[in-house]
Amino acid sequence: MNILILGGGGREHALAWxxxxxxxxxxxxVAPGNAGIAQIADCARLNIEDGGAxxxxxxxxxxxxxxxxxxxxxxxxxxxxxxxAGMLVFGPSAAAARLEASKRFTKEICDAAGAxxxxxxxxxxxxxxxAYIRAQGAPIVxxxxxxAAGKGxxxxxxxxxxxxxxxxxxxxxxxxxxxxxxxxxxxxxEEASFFVLCDGETVLPIGTAQDHKRVGEGDTGxxxxxxxxxxxAPVLTDAVARRAxxxxxxxxxxxxxxxxMPYQGVLYAGLMIQDGAPRLVEYNVRFGDPECQALMMxxxxxxxxxxxxxxxxxxxxxxxxxxxxxxxxxVLAAKGYPGSYATGSVIGGLDALPETSFAMCFHxxxxxxxxxxxxxxxxxxxxxARGATLQEARDRAYAMADAVDWPEGFYRRxxxxxxxx
Numbered sequence: 001m002n003i004l005i006l007g008g009g010g011r012e013h014a015l016a017w018x019x020x021x022x023x024x025x026x027x028x029x030v031a032p033g034n035a036g037i038a039q040i041a042d043c044a045r046l047n048i049e050d051g052g053a054x055x056x057x058x059x060x061x062x063x064x065x066x067x068x069x070x071x072x073x074x075x076x077x078x079x080x081x082x083x084x085a086g087m088l089v090f091g092p093s094a095a096a097a098r099l100e101a102s103k104r105f106t107k108e109i110c111d112a113a114g115a116x117x118x119x120x121x122x123x124x125x126x127x128x129x130x131a132y133i134r135a136q137g138a139p140i141v142x143x144x145x146x147x148a149a150g151k152g153x154x155x156x157x158x159x160x161x162x163x164x165x166x167x168x169x170x171x172x173x174x175x176x177x178x179x180x181x182x183x184x185x186x187x188x189x190e191e192a193s194f195f196v197l198c199d200g201e202t203v204l205p206i207g208t209a210q211d212h213k214r215v216g217e218g219d220t221g222x223x224x225x226x227x228x229x230x231x232x233a234p235v236l237t238d239a240v241a242r243r244a245x246x247x248x249x250x251x252x253x254x255x256x257x258x259x260x261m262p263y264q265g266v267l268y269a270g271l272m273i274q275d276g277a278p279r280l281v282e283y284n285v286r287f288g289d290p291e292c293q294a295l296m297m298x299x300x301x302x303x304x305x306x307x308x309x310x311x312x313x314x315x316x317x318x319x320x321x322x323x324x325x326x327x328x329x330x331v332l333a334a335k336g337y338p339g340s341y342a343t344g345s346v347i348g349g350l351d352a353l354p355e356t357s358f359a360m361c362f363h364x365x366x367x368x369x370x371x372x373x374x375x376x377x378x379x380x381x382x383x384x385a386r387g388a389t390l391q392e393a394r395d396r397a398y399a400m401a402d403a404v405d406w407p408e409g410f411y412r413r414x415x416x417x418x419x420x421x
Contacts, residue, residue, distance in 0.1 A: 002027045002062050003304075005041075006048040006078070007069025008034050010331075010364035010382040011289035014296040015067060016041050017360060021301035024308075029061060035373055036363025048073045051081025058087055066090065067307060068265075071147055071286050075101040079265075090307045092285050095261040099252075099283040103145045103182040106283055113251035117280040118184040118272075126170040129181050133162045136183075144169050145180035152178065153223060153282075155186070189274030190418070191281060192233040193291050194244055196269070197306055200262035202315035203250055206306060207298065207322075208236040209291035210418065215338055217414045224338045225379055228415030230328040230390060231294040235273050235418075244271055244278040252283070264310060293329040293362050293384045298322070300357065327386035328393040329362070330401045332411045337378035347373040347380070348405030359385040359396050361404075380409060390419055 003025055005012050013036050019025050020040060031054075033043030047053050049072055058066060066082055068074055068091035077094035091097075098105040110117045118141070123129035133140060142165040144152030152174045156162035162183075169178030193211060197204045209231040215221040236244075249269055256263045268288050270281035287295065296303055302321060309318040334341035343365075350373050353361045362384055365377020381404065385396030394416050401411050 001025060001064040003029070003065050003067065004058055004061070004063045005030045005067045005069060006054065006073055008032045008037070009069070009289055010362045010379065011287050011292040012069040013037050013362040013364070014293040014382070014384070015069060015287070015303070017362065018296040018300055018303040019067070022304040023301075025304065029063070031057070034363045034376075035366040035368040036361070038368070049076045049078065051076065051078045054078055055081055055085045055087070058082065059085070064088065065308060065311065069286060071097065071100050071284065074285055075147060088311050090265055090311045092263050092265040093261060096256060096263045097285045099256075099263075099267070100285040101147055103143050103282070104180065107182065109252055109255050110280060113255040115248040115251050115280055116278070118187050120182055120184040123181045123183065124179070126166050129166045129170075129183060130163055132183055133159060133166070136185075138162055139186035141184040141186055142166060142169065143182045143184065144174045144178040145182055146174075146176060146178070148174040148178070155223070187272040187274075187279060187281070189272040189279075190235045191270060191272050192236045193288055194236060194241060194249070194269045194271055195287070195291070195295060196245075196249055196267050197310045197315055198253055198263045198265065198267055199310045199313045199315040200257070200264050201313070203245065203253055204306070204310075204315045204318055204320065205241060205245065206266075206320050207231055207295045208233040208241065209288065209294055210235070211288060211291055212412060212415055217412050222338050224333075226288070226290045226331060227333065227412045228328070228330045229288070229291040229294050230326065230393070230416045230419060231291065231298055232326070233419070236271070237276075240273055240276055240278055243276075244269065248278060248280050266307075266310075289364075290329045290331055290382050293382045294327040297327040297329075297360065297384050297386045298325060325386050325388060326390040326393045327384065328390065328397045328416055329382045329384040330397045330411050330415050331364075331379050332381040332383065332401060332404060332406065332409045333379050334375055334377070335408055335410050341378055342408065343374070343376050345375045345406065345408035347375060347409070349403050353400050353403060358387070359400060361400055375406070375408065390416055394420070
């Protein structure tokens, strides 16, 4: 098959790496890709949020299967345009992608499905939002309603932080995503990610992971797009996973189908778990980044078969073959991230890193000029490894991170601390 992956981050590098393990892949193109992806696949300049342009490109390049990586093209209806053109695509419709594109929509779906989640209120007026915060008190959670690249959530431990978050969101700090705000009750517990594939009818669990959102060690500091992850997540036991499927995910999928927007693609449920009971924090309509890097390291070649089965409506006959292993990814970010940071710094040592089924450095924000790798984003590299134990995976991942020669970068030294403790 000729396969096209849309996206250019660490998630898409990991997806490309996994797809290329599968002998059914004859040709792989990634648009736009990055400098790391360009070492293993063809990269193409393409506006991946323009459905018409993607359809034309796919037709001209005889593409058999399209995998949509990020959420923005899904929200823009790219998967819809591809399906209208008769193409096979992995990713939900724009209507179904509202599970991520609108926090308010997700809450309404949860209410209708009876899925346990935090209590909430929705606001379009900053003064009303502030009055609610003062009445409720802290801790409290303030969320931009729309897509904000994983950064539009403020967990405010005091009232002043929550009020400032309202000002920032309505003031345009997250663009149009903050034109509406959802304010939620603070949930106690441990957070983990549960990934399932859906084909409109069948739900197939494919793995668990735990992300590290905060920029600082000990889970301190500002929220980021994710500073590292590991899989599986011990807190998401088989019993907890069954409850999440029965009480949250399957009722959500049934409600989506009832509303005429059956869900097809990967669904990533962020869960808060306390005393064995899961509650929904949020849905994402694509693989998490950096969780995807750890998942792909564990799934390998079968990832493509599973995504293909989802797109063709064959998940009822699919099966996930898990090894009893662990994977970890450590994010190397530019100093200053998630605030302002410089780009263009030279990254050395990458050519000497291992590239095996047990260790890979996935690129997230890199370009190449004059034979050198340059940083071009906030989150730049993902040192990813697997092992028989989480400690073994951790040792391999950090050995790679330590070998990167990049004085302008930094990374957390405590990824996986909850599980390793």
